[in-house]
Amino acid sequence: MNEQAKNVWNQAQAMANAAYRARRRNVTIDPITRLEGHGKIDIFLNEQGGVERAYFQVPELRGFEVFSIGRPAEDMPQITSRICGVCPTAHHMASAKCLDSLYGVQPPPAGRKIRELVYSAFMFEDHALHVYVLGGPDFIVGPEAPAAERNIFGVIGKVGVDVGKKVIGMRRRLRELIAYFGGKVVHPVMCLPGGVSKGLDPADLPKFKQLAADGLEFAQFTLQVFKDIVLKNPEYVKLITSEAYTHKTYYMGLVDENNKVNFYDGQLRVVDPNGKEFAKFPVEKYRDYVAEHVEPWSYMKFPYLKPLGWRGFEEGPDSSIYAVAPLARLNASDGFTTPLAQKAFEEYFATLGGKPVHHTLATHYARVVEMIYAAERMVELLNDPEITSKEIRTIPTKTPSVGIGVVEAPRGTLFHHYETDERGIIKMANLIVATVNNSARIAMSVERAAKGLIKNGEISEGLLNKVEMAFRAYDPCLGCATHSLPGHMPLVANIYNHRGELQRRLEQH
Amino acid sequence: MLNNRKERWHMPKPKVAFYWCASCGGCEETVVDLAEDILGVVEKVDIVFWPVAMDFKYADVRAMPDKSITASFVNGAIRSSEQEEMARLLRQKSQFLIAYGSCACTGGIPGLANQFSRKQILDFVYQGSPSTVNESGTRPQTKFQDNGRQVYLPEFRNMVRALDQVVEVDYYVPGCPPTPNITKEAVGALLAGRLPPKGSVLAPDIALCDECPRKDSKPTNVSFKEFVRPHQKILDPSLCFLAQGVVCMGPSTRKGCTAQCPSGNMPCTGCFGPTSRVKDQGAKILSSLCANVEPKDEASIDKVLEGIPDPIGTFYRYGLAKSLLRRKVNLPAS
Numbered sequence: 127m128n129e130q131a132k133n134v135w136n137q138a139q140a141m142a143n144a145a146y147r148a149r150r151r152n153v154t155i156d157p158i159t160r161l162e163g164h165g166k167i168d169i170f171l172n173e174q175g176g177v178e179r180a181y182f183q184v185p186e187l188r189g190f191e192v193f194s195i196g197r198p199a200e201d202m203p204q205i206t207s208r209i210c211g212v213c214p215t216a217h218h219m220a221s222a223k224c225l226d227s228l229y230g231v232q233p234p235p236a237g238r239k240i241r242e243l244v245y246s247a248f249m250f251e252d253h254a255l256h257v258y259v260l261g262g263p264d265f266i267v268g269p270e271a272p273a274a275e276r277n278i279f280g281v282i283g284k285v286g287v288d289v290g291k292k293v294i295g296m297r298r299r300l301r302e303l304i305a306y307f308g309g310k311v312v313h314p315v316m317c318l319p320g321g322v323s324k325g326l327d328p329a330d331l332p333k334f335k336q337l338a339a340d341g342l343e344f345a346q347f348t349l350q351v352f353k354d355i356v357l358k359n360p361e362y363v364k365l366i367t368s369e370a371y372t373h374k375t376y377y378m379g380l381v382d383e384n385n386k387v388n389f390y391d392g393q394l395r396v397v398d399p400n401g402k403e404f405a406k407f408p409v410e411k412y413r414d415y416v417a418e419h420v421e422p423w424s425y426m427k428f429p430y431l432k433p434l435g436w437r438g439f440e441e442g443p444d445s446s447i448y449a450v451a452p453l454a455r456l457n458a459s460d461g462f463t464t465p466l467a468q469k470a471f472e473e474y475f476a477t478l479g480g481k482p483v484h485h486t487l488a489t490h491y492a493r494v495v496e497m498i499y500a501a502e503r504m505v506e507l508l509n510d511p512e513i514t515s516k517e518i519r520t521i522p523t524k525t526p527s528v529g530i531g532v533v534e535a536p537r538g539t540l541f542h543h544y545e546t547d548e549r550g551i552i553k554m555a556n557l558i559v560a561t562v563n564n565s566a567r568i569a570m571s572v573e574r575a576a577k578g579l580i581k582n583g584e585i586s587e588g589l590l591n592k593v594e595m596a597f598r599a600y601d602p603c604l605g606c607a608t609h610s611l612p613g614h615m616p617l618v619a620n621i622y623n624h625r626g627e628l629q630r631r632l633e634q635h
Numbered sequence: 636m637l638n639n640r641k642e643r644w645h646m647p648k649p650k651v652a653f654y655w656c657a658s659c660g661g662c663e664e665t666v667v668d669l670a671e672d673i674l675g676v677v678e679k680v681d682i683v684f685w686p687v688a689m690d691f692k693y694a695d696v697r698a699m700p701d702k703s704i705t706a707s708f709v710n711g712a713i714r715s716s717e718q719e720e721m722a723r724l725l726r727q728k729s730q731f732l733i734a735y736g737s738c739a740c741t742g743g744i745p746g747l748a749n750q751f752s753r754k755q756i757l758d759f760v761y762q763g764s765p766s767t768v769n770e771s772g773t774r775p776q777t778k779f780q781d782n783g784r785q786v787y788l789p790e791f792r793n794m795v796r797a798l799d800q801v802v803e804v805d806y807y808v809p810g811c812p813p814t815p816n817i818t819k820e821a822v823g824a825l826l827a828g829r830l831p832p833k834g835s836v837l838a839p840d841i842a843l844c845d846e847c848p849r850k851d852s853k854p855t856n857v858s859f860k861e862f863v864r865p866h867q868k869i870l871d872p873s874l875c876f877l878a879q880g881v882v883c884m885g886p887s888t889r890k891g892c893t894a895q896c897p898s899g900n901m902p903c904t905g906c907f908g909p910t911s912r913v914k915d916q917g918a919k920i921l922s923s924l925c926a927n928v929e930p931k932d933e934a935s936i937d938k939v940l941e942g943i944p945d946p947i948g949t950f951y952r953y954g955l956a957k958s959l960l961r962r963k964v965n966l967p968a969s
Contacts, residue, residue, distance in 0.1 A: 413765055424788070
């Protein structure tokens, strides 16, 4: 073939290939339409078989903010709890605080203390569930253990059947306390603006005091289990502190006047990637500090620090991304008000090399520290003579207009913001749910895990396990955005080669 | 395949499936809370599909012979094409399809979205909300081209539907969420072959007042001079809410929950739905309350009704999608 013919041939071939590639890139992969309720990851490879881009997508939206319009504000604690059946108490409580703010009313001391008692029991129960059942097995049983063993049964095998019984029993008793006040444990009904509907009968106090004492012992036991099994194993510590699970971002959490962690009330404090205070503000000012960015490829929005502007999925000094939840709460605070949690807090930072801790997997450790605080707080509140007072409600008298309420949910800062007419009928509701605050960091963790594991087009079988471990650390409650139980997040990963062809599809339900 | 129902029930291990649609996960929590109690039952069945807790794939369900699953429990309302498709598939593969929880039975709280259009929801969430910054007007796209990479999202429908508005349903287990007890009863009845007529709600067919501890204080002859919203007064922990002038859905709601909300000193909001004798739960309570409004002139009646500022959210909180109203009429079709 002469040179000219060869060139024409090659050009024609290149054009044909390009056209073919373009067509292939647009092929609709049928199962993608069947992903409602799943986390979904699309991974695109470059020509060398490395990861060019990974998308973490949340494919669902229910529209609570819009169908709250026209509802009486006092119904909101019960309506918004339906955002999530796993953490209904967090929404119920954030909404109650929003109503206090809306009506400019403060619950009497007993009303406030009962709320905080129920909330502490909820945080404890939810954290315990995660440590023993959902995320913890990765460590207690081991990240390399077969998936069939990385569950509560594997945990029981490792720590003994008595512990298994203890976990189930403790969770049941904590849930009974929530139901005592809330009527129901899933979707409680106790909160009204200015207080709670039901008080604590002194006759029932000894039972709950015993529960709190047992709970504190259980929380300390859990910290010991974590130390013995995880921290004494250099391999695990190496994994926790490895680059693949590290992101240098900002951190946010609710703190009291002394910058101590508080789940129920306080101001929001943000620290920068070096651990220096970036901002501290009353929750009513959240719009000056927090904004949400929209991407066309996910129904979940991506919050960032408004004063810095949206800078993309960046970490380090150029980042405007903040994280929430246990890791962030410890980074954003100066400690705890209770002695045992404070001691655990100091040990935590000493073990992990000082503040701030950027290792996503350290969230598991931070969660155990918070369990101790929740249990100590329950003991404190139940020993407070005011808790059995019959004064549990203040009837609101002011004309409502705007309310903003924030709590720390197990999975991070939870914002409720309502505007009403003078009758207290909702005109506008804005919600930033806990997991959503972490959405940008979760997306970064997914891409980091994918990039770390996929090389030369070879896809490690362990990819989903490792990616899921990054997820599980956040305990992403996509139940708030989808409807799966946290930690059991069904996950689908599609991997496309550089021509946009689907190369592998991995599913984990 | 065995066609005789009795013989099927005597097969050693009936197959059971669980699936969720547009829901919050609370129904799943109830099933998990049941775990301790239900171990005996679990030994008697094969769980063939439970995406939230066990590793099975959709393809496995597709490959099953028709009617090979004894009972499928589906929770959540139907909002997307994917949910509709799964409902059809499970219908095809199951002898009994059970609507589990308020959302599957009657649309549930997500059904309140039927008062709004999809566009209203998208516009607020991605543009109007006070914390959203979106100068370019970006919206999530079902098909999005990013640097030659094609990324997809499922589309969500304009309307929320109950499960039986999409496929035929055999039985209903009500509640938001259903209680562990009522679930245990329902599963037990199915497994023992104690089958009520098709279409039955597997809960007692009597109004909630019957099991309410405040029953004795329920006035025989109520007369409403006003309705009080729950935040406006201190609620008596033992007196019937209607006697306190507070709207309680108890009289038009099925019992079975052991009056959990009244035991938390808050009125019933109706999550168990109506009894079999009531066609429309909201219309029923509305007619009984309104018949007992004391004033008879329009202005005074309006004054009394100020205490019920959101009739839809009060009377149809869990049942709008399935009610005679179903949805707001003047919404755009898509």
